[in-house]
Amino acid sequence: MKQPFLNVQDISVSVDGASLVNNVSFKAARGQITVITGPNGAGKSTLLRAVAGLLPVAAGGYQIDGFHHDKLSVKEKAKLLSYMPQLGPVYWPLTVEAIIALGQKVVRNDTLAEVMDALDIAHLYGRSISHLSGGERARVLLARAIVDEKPLVLLDEPTSALDPAHRLMVMDYLKKRARERNIAILMVMHDFALIEQYADHVLLMDHAKLIAEGTAGQALSDQMLRQVYHIQRGKDGHYHRV
Amino acid sequence: MRHLNLLLMCAVVLLALWSLTLGSYELNFLDVLSALFGGGEDNRQMIVQDIRLPRILLAILIGAGLGVSGAALQGLLKNPLAEPGVLGVSSGAGLGAVIVIYYGLASLHSFAIPIAAFVGAGSVTMVLYYLARRDNSILSLILAGVALSSLMASLTALALNLSPNPYALNDMMIWLMGSLTNRSLLDVNLVWPFVLIGGFILWRYQLALRIMALGDDVAQTMGVDIKQARLSIIVATSLIIAASVGVAGVIGFVGIVVPHIMRPFVGYDPARLLMPSALGGALMLLLADALVRSMPGGQELRVGVVTALVGGPFFLWLVLKSRRFQR
Numbered sequence: 001m002k003q004p005f006l007n008v009q010d011i012s013v014s015v016d017g018a019s020l021v022n023n024v025s026f027k028a029a030r031g032q033i034t035v036i037t038g039p040n041g042a043g044k045s046t047l048l049r050a051v052a053g054l055l056p057v058a059a060g061g062y063q064i065d066g067f068h069h070d071k072l073s074v075k076e077k078a079k080l081l082s083y084m085p086q087l088g089p090v091y092w093p094l095t096v097e098a099i100i101a102l103g104q105k106v107v108r109n110d111t112l113a114e115v116m117d118a119l120d121i122a123h124l125y126g127r128s129i130s131h132l133s134g135g136e137r138a139r140v141l142l143a144r145a146i147v148d149e150k151p152l153v154l155l156d157e158p159t160s161a162l163d164p165a166h167r168l169m170v171m172d173y174l175k176k177r178a179r180e181r182n183i184a185i186l187m188v189m190h191d192f193a194l195i196e197q198y199a200d201h202v203l204l205m206d207h208a209k210l211i212a213e214g215t216a217g218q219a220l221s222d223q224m225l226r227q228v229y230h231i232q233r234g235k236d237g238h239y240h241r242v
Numbered sequence: 243m244r245h246l247n248l249l250l251m252c253a254v255v256l257l258a259l260w261s262l263t264l265g266s267y268e269l270n271f272l273d274v275l276s277a278l279f280g281g282g283e284d285n286r287q288m289i290v291q292d293i294r295l296p297r298i299l300l301a302i303l304i305g306a307g308l309g310v311s312g313a314a315l316q317g318l319l320k321n322p323l324a325e326p327g328v329l330g331v332s333s334g335a336g337l338g339a340v341i342v343i344y345y346g347l348a349s350l351h352s353f354a355i356p357i358a359a360f361v362g363a364g365s366v367t368m369v370l371y372y373l374a375r376r377d378n379s380i381l382s383l384i385l386a387g388v389a390l391s392s393l394m395a396s397l398t399a400l401a402l403n404l405s406p407n408p409y410a411l412n413d414m415m416i417w418l419m420g421s422l423t424n425r426s427l428l429d430v431n432l433v434w435p436f437v438l439i440g441g442f443i444l445w446r447y448q449l450a451l452r453i454m455a456l457g458d459d460v461a462q463t464m465g466v467d468i469k470q471a472r473l474s475i476i477v478a479t480s481l482i483i484a485a486s487v488g489v490a491g492v493i494g495f496v497g498i499v500v501p502h503i504m505r506p507f508v509g510y511d512p513a514r515l516l517m518p519s520a521l522g523g524a525l526m527l528l529l530a531d532a533l534v535r536s537m538p539g540g541q542e543l544r545v546g547v548v549t550a551l552v553g554g555p556f557f558l559w560l561v562l563k564s565r566r567f568q569r
Contacts (some may be wrong), residue, residue, distance in 0.1 A: 052463050078465030089457045091320035092510040103453040103464045128510075142454070154463075 005030045005184040006051065006152055010060035013043075013050045021048040022208040023060065028201070031184045033178055037220070039229060041153065044188045045086060046153050047205070051186070052083040055069035064152060084145035086156040086188070090137075093130035096121060100143045106145060115143045118173045134161040142170065146177060151186050155187040157196065159242065166192070171198045192220060192239075204228060246507050250521035255395045258524060261301075262294050262432055262534045297422045301545075302524040304422075304490050307437040307482035309523020310516050312497025313443045313504075317512030318475045319380055319449035322505075323561065325498040326483045329383075329476070330390030332494075335487035336418055337401075338362025339396045343413045344401045355417070356432055359488030366390050367480040371473060383472075397467060420491035420546020431487045434561045436485035442517060443478035447471055452513035460545070480539045493546045495553020496523050502560060 004027035013021040023044045030033040035045045049055045051062060053069065062069050064080050072080070090099065100115065101107040116122040119139045129137060138161040146153055158174075159167045178185050178198055189195055195202060195216050202219035204212040205226045212219045225231050231239045246332045262274040267289050269277070277290035278280045316324045326332050338358035344430060347354050373386050386513055398418070405411035449476040450471045453461040458468045486493070508514040537543055 038293060049459070052459075054459050054462060074462060074467045075465045078463060081463065083457055083459070083460060083463035088460060090455060091457070092455045092512060094455060094503075094510050098511065099456070102456060103449065141456075 004166070006062060006064055006186065007093065008051065008060075008062040011047070011050060011057055011062060012059040012114070013046050013055050014058045015055065016045065020208055021050060022043060022102045024205070024208075024210045025060075026203050026210060026213060028045075028152070028184045028186045030084045030184045031174060031179055032200035033187065033198055034201045034203065035199040035216075036186065036188045036203045036205060037190060037195060038188060041089060043208040044205055045156050048156050048186065049085075050187055052081065052154050053077050068173045081152040081154060082148065082150040083143045083154040084141055084156060086160070088141050090129050090195075092184040093128040096127050096132070096140050099129055099140055100147055102144060104148055111147060111154075113184060114162075115147045118192075119143050120169060135160050135163060135166060138162060139166065139170065149181055151183055153183055153187075155185065157190070159189060159191065167194060174198070192216075195220065246504075247517050247521060250518055250525060252407040254524050254528065257528045257532070258298050258302060261298050261528055261535075262290055264535045265289070265294060267284055273313050283520055291444070294427070294429050296425045296532065298528065299427075299491060300422050300425050300433060303430070303433045303437050304486040304493065304526030305496055305524040306520040307433075307440065307486050308493065308496040308527070309500040310441055310444055310520040311479040311482050312523070313501040313512070313515045313519035314451065314475050314498070315445070315479055317454060317515070318472060320382060320454065320457075321384070322502060323557075325431055325493060325495070326479060327391065327497070329370060329387035329479075329494075330394055331363045331370075331389050331483045332478045332492055333394035333398065333488055335359035335363035335484050336492050337398050338365075339417060339488065339491070339541065340398050340401045340414045343410060344405065344416060346406075346410065348392070348413070353432070356429075356485070356488030360484045362394070363484030363487065366394065367476060370476055370480075373410065416544070417491050418546075419544035420493040420549070421544045422527075423542065425489065430552030433485045433489050436481045440478040440480075440482035440485075441520065444473055445477075448516060451516075452463050452511055455512060488516075489543075491546055493527070494550045495557060496526055496549055498560070499556050499558050500526055502556075511559040529553055531535055 008140065009025050011021060011024050024047060036047060038044055044056065050057055057069065064072065085145040094194065096172065100112060116125065118199060119138065119142060121139050121143060124132065124136060124140065129140060132140065138158065142155070142158045159170055162170060171194055174185055177183055199216050202213060202216050203210055204219045204224060211228060212224050222232060225233070226242060230240050232242055234240050259271065259274060263269050264269060269286060269290065273282060273286060276285045276288055280287065311326045315326060315329065316322055330403040338361050339355045341360040342348050344352050361483065369390060370383065370386065373383060402411060402414055405414065450466045451459050453464050455465050462468050501519045504515055504522050508518060527545070534543045534545050534548055
């Protein structure tokens with residue numbers, strides 16, 4: 001593994017007394033896509049939110065670019081990472097380009113055009129976010145999260161609302177961007193086929209704990225699928241519940 | 243609309259000048275201009291400078307303050323129906339004033355009512371401040387505002403109910419209606435520092451308000467210190483509201499109507515909404531005041547009544563219309 005940009009050590013997160021992330025350690029490197037996967041309620045989003053600095057860490061900690069999380073102010077953290085929540089809300093019917101450029105003093109037009117092209121939203125320029133479909137909206141919010149090239153990008157299910165073609169398009173672009181701009185991408189994802197195709201490193205969570213990690217083949221081995229999801233891949237190539 | 247602010251500014255100046263000509267003593271534009279700059283007869287100077295000008299300056303200051311507070315609170319609470327009154331600050335200020343009138347303290351000092359309004363608004367703000375510090379949820383902030391608001395309203399009603407004599411009751415009622423009549427430059431001097439300071443704080447949080455359009459979580463990861471932003475915006479709007487209510491009573495709906503009208507002109511951007519809302523608020527209150535003053539008949543309408551009469555139905559229409567986007 002390359003030099004880790006994000007180094008999480010024995011992190012535990014509790015929300016209202018419930019332990020949602022329990023003693024999890026992992027690393028995420030620049031230039032790579034690290035995927036967190038696991039059943040619903042496993043603690044994936046909580047883990048991502050904790051790394052984004054949105055939830056207090058009950059025990060353990062993490063370092064971004066060598067800086068301990070306690071030492072980073074809100075502003076300093078914002079320079080190191082960007083975060084896209086699952087089903088992120090948009091409270092005002094802003095235009096697509098206003099949302100992508102949100103919070104930035106200047107966004108270069110060619111950067112904006114490149115990202116909008118790559119995510120197939122260029123044709124939505126000038127449209128209001130409130131008039132878009134779920135998949136279009138998800139791509140616009142993704143564009144916002146990656147346009148400013150933060151070294152650590154945290155994405156919570158960015159592909160869930162997309163059709164198969166757009167899923168591939170988005171993942172191709174994320175992979176390309178991670179490689180070319182040396183960005184560490186940490187994302188939550190469920191789609192096994194996409195994980196196998198694109199993830200450099202996979203973390204499998206279940207019941208607030210990290211159960212397995214490694215390549216897609218290692219983390220999502222037959223034994224793990226049975227143990228965690230209670231499913232197995234049949235000879236016909238389909239998954240079946242056991 | 244790049245020239246929106248300029249356009250609104252010109253409208254405010256023109257309307258203010260025209261408004262100076264209104265009144266029982268007839269003066270034209272030129273009379274007003276010369277009286278404003280110390281020319282013409284003494285009594286004309288007195289009428290323009292001491293009677294009409296304070297009222298018009300107050301309409302501009304308070305209208306701008308209410309407009310910008312509404313825009314900022316709507317951005318903060320991400321709700322187009324939010325209004326300075328929603329958080330209970332206005333009714334807190336109103337209660338303070340009513341208590342002073344109730345105990346007959348209003349006649350002791352001309353600052354008695356404004357100071358009491360500050361105390362009332364400040365107390366409500368302290369509760370909200372405490373709440374915003376320990377709780378991250380916008381919903382609980384709004385709910386607390388609603389609860390505080392009705393608590394203040396019921397305490398006000400209690401004071402009215404127990405009013406010592408019909409005159410005090412009358413004073414309280416009239417004061418609660420909101421008015422700009424018989425105000426002096428002293429009142430103007432009481433308002434402008436607070437509107438300016440509050441406005442400056444809100445202006446500093448423009449970018450934060452824009453980023454909050456994507457929710458507080460995303461805003462925080464984009465470098466906005468959410469708790470601090472929330473506190474600063476609440477305190478800033480409270481300063482403005484307390485000063486306004488302290489001097490002119492409760493003037494409702496400016497803070498809700500104006501930002502709503504301005505929003506499409508700025509692409510629904512909460513940051514660019516602040517300035518047009520301030521100018522639009524000044525414009526609306528100037529208009530309402532001019533309307534009140536040019537009404538025929540002896541009984542002058544209260545400006546707070548006029549804004550409420552226009553704003554109430556508008557509010558209802560807004561609720562019905564915005565249900566689509568709220569869902």
